[in-house]
Every structure is written in C-alpha cells, then in structure tokens.
Amino acid sequence: MVRLVAFLVGLFFSGMLLLGLGDTVITAIKEPAVPTVEAAFHEETLPVSFAHDGPLGKYDRGQLQRGLKVYSEVCAACHSLKLVSFRDFAALGYNEDQVKALAKAWKTEVPSINPETGEPATRPAIPADKIPAPFANEVAARAANNNALPPDLSLITKAREGGPAYVYSLLLGYRDQAGYKNEEGKELLKEFPEAATPAGLHFNPWFANLNIAMAAPLAADDQVTYDDGTKATKAQMAKDVSAFLTWAAEPKMENRKSAGWAALGFLLVFTVLAWMSYKTIWADKKH
C-alpha cells in the first residue's frame, strides 16, 4: 500500500515536473529571453590587490590613514560610517591624543541637547562617540541627494559582491556613455538605444544597473593632500579608501588570521597525535 501510494505520488510529481520542463522549453523557444543591457554591459571588478589580501595579509597602516583622509574629506560629506567609533582609529596607528584631535576636528558634530534648555544642540565628538552621520535621518539624506539614499559605508566591502575590489572599481568606473563599448566592441547606445542614462544619474558600468545616483566622487588627481607625501592619483585614492573601508568592515581581520594560524598549527599536531594513537590502538586488529 505504501509503495502503491508512493508510486502514484512519484508519478504525479515527476510527471508535473516533466510537463513543466516541456512548458519551460516551449516558452523559451516561443518567447526567447530578451537580452538585457545589464547582462551585456555590467563589468566584472577591476583587478586590484591589497596588502591585507590572503591568509597572511595585514593592513597597511599608512594606507588606512590615507584612506581615512579620503573618507573624511570626500565620502563623509554624504556617507555615514555609523558602526565605527573614533576610538577605533587607534587601530590605524594613531595615539590617544591624535584620536582625540581627530574626533574634535570632525566636520560633523555629535547631536546632543543643550544642558541648560534641553533644546537640540551639537557638541564636538569625543573618542567614545560613533562617527556622526552627515544627515540627521533618511529623509534629510534623500532630500539633499536628489532623492537617492547614500548607503552607510561601515560594512560596504562585506555587503557587496567583490568587496574592496568592487568599491575600487566603482570609484574609478565612471565613463562617458556616448560611444561606450564593451570588450566585445559592442556600443551600448547602438545596442540599447533606450538605455541612455536618465538625467540626474551617472553612467558607471560597474554599478549593478549601470546608472548610479552618485556623481564621480574622485574627480581629479590631488583632490586630497596626503600627509605622507604619497601622490594622490585617482587610482591611489580609490585604492586607499577601499582599504580603509575594508578595515572599517572587518577591524578584527588581523586578530582573526593570526588566531587562525595558531589554531591550525595546534590542530595539525593534535591530529597527528590522534592518528598515531588511533593506529596504535588498532595495530593488531585487522579491519
């Protein structure tokens, strides 16, 4: 009885699936999928490598400090970094006083209340504060940005496929759409005339739908003046800020990797010992 019912149920499900298969194939032939502009013109991330790549990689402190400068002078005008505190900057190689100074000099102040009147006010940041957001709330952020919401950057390298390479590619990915061709030599506006970038958006083939609300943030070389004398080319700034944002998203990466090596080393020894113990115990037992 069980087998009879099972047979019928199996026949039904498998049959419906095969019917569905036929249906899928017929539909695909009758109404072939329309190629989309995203499928044809969205680009893979640019090749870029970082000091922190790989199982042995460590952050380059100088690069993180440069990246912080790019963030604070360029990105921070619109993008918050609300999961990071000023005190965390100690990990970038700043001492306590420098962290204090960074917090105090931050362009956006921390919302607070006037201790006398209770009215909303602001005060300079202290190391314990999270980095203050440039906009008070989502509505304010959208109002100031043509109704687009600049995402928080605290986790951006973990929240996007490709991570830091994606950020890097996006920052350098602004192109002139007129006459733009992909590697296969196809011209976008000829293939998809209706895909012209709408007013207010910016063409960037590294962005998921090719048109991004953010205008190119790194417009020219030397937009930021680095304290360590590094030449601030666009690619350098993009790379530095990508590294900084990787740190912001994963501040414990170095602890993680060093702990991982210790754990692996320990386990290797343990496993060898366990194997020897196992072999010894089974030595005279055929199995």
Place this chain on the structure above:
Amino acid sequence: MSFPWAQEYKPQGTVSKWVDERLPLPRLVYNAVGAGYPVPRNLNYFWNFGVLAGVALVIQIVTGIVLAMHYYASVDGAFNSVEHIMRDVNSGWFVRYAHMNGASFFFIVVYIHIFRGLFYGSYKAPREMIWLLGVTIFLLMMATAFMGYVLPWGQMSFWGAQVITGFFSAIPLVGEPLRQLLLGGFAPDQAALNRFFSLHYLLPFVIAGVIILHIWALHIPGSSNPTGVSIKGEQDTVPFHPYYTAKDGFGLGIFLIFFVAVTFFAPNMLGHPDNYIPANPLSTPAHIVPEWYFLPFYAILKAFTVDFGIPFTGIIIIPAKLMGVLAMFGSILLLFFLPWLDTSPVRSGHYRPLFRKFFWYGLIPSLVVLTYCGGKPPYTQWVVLSQLAAAYYFAHFLIILPIVSRIERPLPLPNSITESVTGKPLPAAA
C-alpha cells in the same frame, strides 16, 4: 548492551561504587559510548560523522549561548548588536564566525551522515526507528537554522523570513491566516523576530533530546556496518572504547582543521553579502537565495511551473505555487517512508549492483544539480536542469527504489563481518 559479550562496567574504588549504586550515570556512559558497547570492527570513515554531528551541535550550543549574552532581538537593535559582537565584545568576532560557519559545517556533516545511511541501507530493519528519529532531527535542524538566519535582521534574514512564511500562504483557505499567526503580523517584524529568537534558543535542546533517543534506538540493534551483514559473534566486534573513540578523535582533528580553515580565513565564504545590509522592508534584494544547505529544496520549490488541472477547461486543481510547496516538504517527508519503499533484504549498496548505479549516477548528480541550480536566477537553462533533476529525485525514491529492490539480484554477501575483513572463513564452530 544487547550483546552478551559486552564488557561490564566495574566501578573502581569506593566512590565509584557509591555513585554506581545510587545513580549509575558512569555505567550508562560506559555502555553507550565506552568499552561496554560492542561495535562492528569494519566501520569505515563514513561512520565518523555521527559523532562529528554531535560535536557540531555542541559547538553551536556553546557559541550560541555566548552570542545570546550580547544579542538583542529588536528590529532596531538586532543588526547593530551583531556588529557590536563583531567589533567590541572580547573575542566576539570569533564566537560569531564560529557559530555562523558552525551551522554550515553541521549541515555538511549531517548530509554526509545521511548519505552514508542511504548508501549502506542503515534505514532498514531493524534500524527503522533510528532513521525516523534521524529525519526528525534533520527537520528540527532546518527549522533552527532558518530561524537563526533571521536573527541578524539583515536583508537576507528579512526576505528569507518573508519568503519562507510565504510558503504557508499557498495553502488554500487557511494559508493567509496561518502565515499571520506564524509572523504575528502581516510581514516579518518585531513579533516574528522575538519568537524566532525564542524558538532558535529552544530547538537545539529539543534536537539534543531527540539525539538521545536516536542513540538509544541505535543501541538496541547496534551499529550497522559497510557490509550490512549482521553481527554474528564477539569476533565481529570491538569495544567502542578505545577503538572508535580513538578513531573519532582522529576524525575530529580532521574535521576541525576544515572548520578552522573556513572560520578564520574565509568566514563569509558560505554567507551572502546582502545579509550585511540591514533589513529594509521596502526593498527586496535583486536576487534572494537561502543559505546553501537549503538550495536543493529551494530548487525543487522553483521547479514546479505548471498548474495541475483539467486540460482545456481552465479548471485548476492544484496551482503550481502550492504544488511547489507540497513537493518541497514532500521531498523531505518521503524520507520517513524510505524503510518501506526499499524492500531489498540486502542492506549495503556494495552488494547491490543496480541500486549502486542509481545511487551514484542518479541520486547524487541530481542533488548536486539541484544545489547548483537552487542558487541561480530563473533563466531557462537552470529551470530546465532543476526540473530534470527534481523529477529524478522523486522518481528515485518513489518509483525506482521500490522497483529496483524487487528486480535486483544482489551479489553474494560475506558470511560474516570477520570473514569480510580477514578474507578467511570462520572456524567451523561459528
């Protein structure tokens, strides 16, 4: 326990004796996983995975309890509390990554454990109860994992909750009210998050309880073995301790090496980037997928594309959506009937030439394809492949297996476990 030659627990010393007379817990352990449990001597490494699954559960419970000390189940605070654990709590990043990847490794280990049972016929008499309890554990694990994935309240958490509870809305008449009951609202929100946290904390202990039953049931007939031949005498077995404890210790080392490698060097490899974006009820990610261990079932769900009805009349009896949901649950529930679908008296796939072919060239590829297609967007080629694979999956268990077990001519079995190991027939006395 059930073998007359099993070694007996002999308490050493006054204290042990005193305890043994009052609460024979050491005796219980001795008989369950100690020298008092005779186990076939020919188990291969696939038999390590039961113990490893237990270890994985312990990892999850221990790290989970720690995480619950810092997590708060609030739609405004959950995401940030996870990041607080990652950034500010001492070693919090380690505990969280271990828990996150521990879930994946739990499933890896359990899947291997299940496939071992499928291939070696461990579900057959007299071990049906072990199998039924095992499938129950698997269902509980899936529920626990799903609710755990909702807790960080990222985009995938939220939309996962939305979609999975949406399954219930496919049920005619009661579907929508049932969904509202589960969620405590019209969409996932505070009520849902809170109850998921509560249940996510509870279910692992339920799982632990069912595991105890699973092991209890195992100790009635004793462990199966790669030949599937029943134990004939003492020469076929070795005491669990030290033989298999030592082997499990070694297996544990290997398992932990893999676990540590992923947890410390690629902790986000098995996750999805979108879950690092806080939940936004107004915007669905472009491409939502469940965690990898649910992909085969998700593929089955998506594979049903045509309604079942009376042709040319437009009358629909079972709409495609409902059928997908039924099939997805059915694909797991059918495992409950497996002991009665496969009627071959031979247990081990080694001695079943036809069964073995269908297992390696049918079932395994179809599951690989389903896993792969489950994570793909609904383009024609992936849909066709998963329809093919899903059709095979159901046919395999519900049609092929019952037929194969009738028509198949098994290979000759060894007379005993010892003979299969030593190549020598037993002495005449046996």
Place this chain on the structure above:
Amino acid sequence: MSTVKKTKGTVKKPAVKKSAAAPAAPVAAQANASDNGHDGEEGSGVRRRDFIHVAAVSFAGVGAAAVAMPLVSQMSASADVLALASIEVDVAAIQPGQSIKTSWRKQPVFIRNLTPAEIEEANKVDVGSLRDPQTLAERTKPGKENWLITLGVCTHLGCVPLGAASGEVKGEYGGYFCPCHGSHYDTAARIRKGPAPLNLAVPEFAFISDTVVKIG
C-alpha cells in the same frame, strides 16, 4: 590574540573526552589484551604507546582550555563600555554648599562644593577615632579641598545615599545618609555611624582646568 586558537578546543572536549580521557592506560591495556593477545609486548613498547595516548589526550585538554578562555573572557567589559570609562564634568555652576549627581560607569557620582564651615567641621574630627581613618585632604586634591568627589554608592550594600540633592536628608553628620540600613556619612563622606564598613569611595579624578574635572 593567542586565545583564539582554541576554537577547536571546544569541540574537542566532548568527543575526545569520551575517547581519550578515559585514560590512556586502560586504552593501551585493552588494545593489547583484548585483541587476540598474540603478542607479549615489550615493556618499552607499552610505555611508548602510553605516551602517545597521554600526549593526544593532553593536547586535547590544552585545546579545550584554550577555547574556554575567549568563551569566558567575552563576558568582561566590551570595548565600548571601557571607552566610556572616563567622563569630563564642568563644575563651574556648583555653588558652595551645593552638590550634583552625575553618572560614571553607570554608577552615581556625587560632586560637592563644600562650604568653609563644612571643611572646618570635617577637619575637626579626630582621624584616629574613625572607622575608616582618612583626612579630608587625603580625599580631595590640593588647593581644591572644597571639591569632594565620591561615588554615590553606600559601602554597605550598594544603595545610593541621600544628601546630594537639595532637600534630601543629610544624616546626623551633615554629609550623606543611606536610608537602606541607616549609614551616616560626614561632610567628608566618611562613615560615622551605621553598618557601612568604609568611607564613600573616591574615584580617580583630576582637574584638567580650573572648573573641569575628569573622572576616571
């Protein structure tokens, strides 16, 4: 940190314990004895085998202990809690005779501007007769003897004493009074009567300007 390596340790504990912990000695013995026993082990052979089991089990134990460390240390104060461990308070507005309550490390702190009379009263006391002998000078900063800064936590069982806010009972000695079990503190916040064993604690503090004090 080195702590982390223990990951596996956790894991190991249960499994290995069963296997290995039930010690090496019986293990080896059984391996030899229970198995068809077709060998007379050399003494040295037995010892070497024992050593392997002991080593494996000890390693597992070390691993488990190593993993236990972060699992316990996670309970100690997290980085954000420690970051708030010092506060700066502007005391310019506090008139002599007044005091304020503020919060440091989630505990109340009393900041009191003593009047000359109160200072005199505190200094009059014979220090030797006190339960917890301390002079006012020892409890304040030089040149700032009028600023008495103490935790508002009774040293008996942790209630918040009265006397900081205006209108509250100040106790028989004009300082603070804990209503829970009747401890009286004087104008230097020293215990004078009641069950509390110690004076109100003075946190670490420093004047970073004439009117701003940093606590912690």
